[in-house]
Each structure stands twice: as structure tokens, then as C-alpha cells.
Amino acid sequence: MNQEQLIEIRRSLHQIPELGFQEVKTQAFLLEEIEKMGRENINITKWKTGLFVFIKGKNPKKTIAYRTDIDGLPITEETGLAFTSEHEGRMHACGHDLHMTIALGALDEISATPIDDNVLFIFQPAEEGPGGAEPMLASDTFKQWNVDQIFALHIAPELPVGTVSSRAGILFANTSELFIDFKGKGGHAAYPHLTKDMIVTASSFVTQLQQIISRKIDPLDSGVVTIGKMTAGTVQNIIAETARLEGTIRTLQPETMVIIKKELENFIKGFEIAYDCHIEVDYGAMYYQVSNDNEYVEKFAQVMEENNITFVEADPAMTGEDFGYFLKEIPGFMFWLGVDSTNGLHHSKLNPKEDAIQIGIHAVTAMIRKG
Numbered sequence: 275m276n277q278e279q280l281i282e283i284r285r286s287l288h289q290i291p292e293l294g295f296q297e298v299k300t301q302a303f304l305l306e307e308i309e310k311m312g313r314e315n316i317n318i319t320k321w322k323t324g325l326f327v328f329i330k331g332k333n334p335k336k337t338i339a340y341r342t343d344i345d346g347l348p349i350t351e352e353t354g355l356a357f358t359s360e361h362e363g364r365m366h367a368c369g370h371d372l373h374m375t376i377a378l379g380a381l382d383e384i385s386a387t388p389i390d391d392n393v394l395f396i397f398q399p400a401e402e403g404p405g406g407a408e409p410m411l412a413s414d415t416f417k418q419w420n421v422d423q424i425f426a427l428h429i430a431p432e433l434p435v436g437t438v439s440s441r442a443g444i445l446f447a448n449t450s451e452l453f454i455d456f457k458g459k460g461g462h463a464a465y466p467h468l469t470k471d472m473i474v475t476a477s478s479f480v481t482q483l484q485q486i487i488s489r490k491i492d493p494l495d496s497g498v499v500t501i502g503k504m505t506a507g508t509v510q511n512i513i514a515e516t517a518r519l520e521g522t523i524r525t526l527q528p529e530t531m532v533i534i535k536k537e538l539e540n541f542i543k544g545f546e547i548a549y550d551c552h553i554e555v556d557y558g559a560m561y562y563q564v565s566n567d568n569e570y571v572e573k574f575a576q577v578m579e580e581n582n583i584t585f586v587e588a589d590p591a592m593t594g595e596d597f598g599y600f601l602k603e604i605p606g607f608m609f610w611l612g613v614d615s616t617n618g619l620h621h622s623k624l625n626p627k628e629d630a631i632q633i634g635i636h637a638v639t640a641m642i643r644k645g
């Protein structure tokens with residue numbers, strides 16, 4: 275595939291972002307592109323809205339897997355680009371359109387000139403939630419290939435094009451979604467003493483919640499609690515009977531996640547008494563940390579040097595990735611790919627440089643060929 279074709283693919287994918295396990299158009303588009311490659315050695319198996327694409331090696335001794343995620347986010351795009359999202363309120367704001375294009379480009383190259391070993395390309399749904407990696411990994415379809423090693427990439431807006439980055443050990447955090455529902459007693463805005471105001475309760479909860487991080491977690495450890503969405507009330511002169519907070523918890527150690535949740539539940543008990551209300555918590559999807567295998571990262575750094583791609587040592591990040599579930603079972607690693615965007619991940623104006631696509635394909639195919 276040449277640069278022009280790759281850009282066309284990326285832009286087409288950018289226009290059709292779909293949420294986790296709804297990637298119907300995306301799957302159809304990917305199938306069409308793989309079909310166009312016209313290679314007999316490509317074996318496709320659908321898995322929900324994702325795909326497994328297997329290429330048999332010439333003299334296989336092992337199976338190498340490469341994974342891309344395929345879902346978009348519930349964000350309204352504000353890039354003003356000519357190829358802006360056609361799906362209202364949905365955007366590829368985490369770079370999965372680039373991830374998929376790179377996977378297609380690498381698939382095209384590897385299927386054109388297969389290596390000795392088997393290669394499995396994984397097009398995984400629902401990375402942003404509720405999580406496609408764990409059920410994909412557990413599926414009988416996946417198990418049949420006995421994958422020996424696995425890797426994946428993620429775009430890095432803050433890194434220049436031509437640079438990749440990774441580290442041995444923890445790259446991404448443990449995550450847990452967080453949904454908290456408050457139920458009190460609504461009423462007339464003029465009679466607060468006759469009500470249990472859930473806007474006041476939830477607001478107070480949001481600000482005090484941060485004390486779990488500042489006062490309950492060892493300052494030398496790391497944790498994040500973010501509330502990204504708050505909904506409550508019906509109209510300006512009615513006291514809200516219910517409120518809902520939606521957020522996420524991030525930790526570098528799995529044990530810290532347990533502490534935060536225990537403290538959160540203590541907080542909830544206290545708030546129920548202090549504000550005379552009922553509070554329910556639901557942790558939604560949880561992702562296991564992305565922990566890279568030392569040897570693969572070392573090999574990757576070396577392969578990048580041989581291919582004139584700049585490798586820089588990464589710091590751990592509090593982002594989450596359900597790719598961590600694959601790495602829990604199979605040795606491998608994840609790396610950042612520089613795409614040089616002023617606006618970062620999950621921003622409505624994220625605009626990765628498309629030149630990074632070729633670098634990504636080069637890095638992935640070089641690593642696959644190295645074995």
C-alpha cells in the first residue's frame with residue numbers, strides 16, 4: 275500500500291467511529307480492505323465486531339500476534355477537518371483509526387512476503403470500554419493459535435513523528451471505571467430544609483474524593499481518581515432528588531486499587547449518614563496494567579535502531595489499556611508511536627500527523643520480521 279492509499283484508509287476510518295461492540299461499519303470496512311489485498315494466505319475469522327486474521331508461516335516454529343484496537347469515543351469532533359467524523363457525537367479521539375491503518379498496512383506487507391513463523395493480526399473491539407481484550411483472549415477462537423508472543427502500539431501526541439517509546443515493566447496503569455448513584459429527596463427550591471439535595475451531596479463528594487489520593491495513598495505510590503461526568507436535576511427551581519457521577523480510578527499497583535476502593539466505600543458510608551441519602555457504587559470495566567516483558571523491549575529498541583527509528587525510554591503512564599490482559603498471559607510489549615498533535619488523547623481536536631502511519635508500519639513489520 276502506498277502513502278496515498280494508507281491516508282485514504284485512515285480518513286475513511288476516521289469518518290465512521292463506533293463505540294465498543296458496535297463497530298459494525300468498521301468491521302465491514304476492514305473486511306473489504308483485507309479482501310482487496312487478494313491474498314490466498316490470509317485467513318479471516320470474525321469475532322463479535324472484531325477480527326482475527328491469520329497468516330500461515332513458511333516454516334512455522336511459533337505464532338507472533340499483533341493487536342490493534344478498533345473502537346471510537348463518545349466525543350463530538352471539533353477538528354474542522356475535511357474528513358471529520360460522520361457519526362454525530364462519536365470520534366476517533368484516541369487514534370484507533372491510525373492504529374487500524376497501521377495494522378492493515380503491516381498485514382498487507384507480511385501477507386505479500388510471509389515470514390517463517392505464523393502471524394496473527396488481532397482487530398480488537400471495545401478498548402475504550404467495556405473491554406474486548408479479556409473476552410477475546412478467553413475465546414476458543416483465539417486459543418486455537420497458541421500465540422507465543424504479542425505486541426501492540428498506541429499513538430503518542432506529545433512525541434514527534436519518527437520517534438517510538440517504551441519501557442520494561444509497567445507502561446500503563448490498572449484502571450477501574452466508577453459509577454456512583456445518589457438518591458435523596460427532591461422538592462421545592464425554596465424549601466431546602468424539607469429535602470435531601472443530591473446536587474449538594476454529589477458536589478461535596480467530588481471535592482472530598484480527592485482526599486483519598488492525597489491522604490490515604492503512600493505519596494511514593496501513584497493513584498488517580500477522576501470524575502469525568504456529573505448528572506443531576508431537572509430544572510432550576512427544583513432540588514435534585516438524584517445525582518450520578520461517572521469516572522475512573524487509576525493505579526500503578528493492583529494493591530493500591532484495592533485500597534482506593536475500600537476507602538471510597540468508607541466515604542460512601544459516611545456520606546450516607548451525613549447527607550441522609552442512599553448511595554450505590556458500580557465499578558464497571560476494570561483493566562489490568564500493561565506490563566512489558568524486559569527482553570522484548572530490549573529487542574524492540576535494538577530493531578528500531580537498526581531501522582533508523584528513534585527509540586526513547588518511556589515513563590509509566592496513568593492511561594489504561596485492556597491490552598494488559600493479553601500481556602498477563604503472553605510475553606510481549608506495547609509501545610508509543612509519536613504522532614505530534616498539539617491536542618492530546620481524548621481531546622475533540624486531536625489531530626495526529628499522518629506521516630506517522632508509515633513509521634508505525636515500518637516499526638511493526640520490522641519487529642515481526644525479527645521474530
Ligand SMILES: CC(=O)N[C@@H](CCC[C@H](N)C(=O)O)C(=O)O
Nearest residue numbers: 402403449450451522593594595
Ligand atoms: C489509552 C487510553 O486512553 N485508554 C483508555 C482506557 C479506558 C478504560 C476505562 N474505560 C476507564 O475509563 O477506566 C483510558 O482512558 O486510559
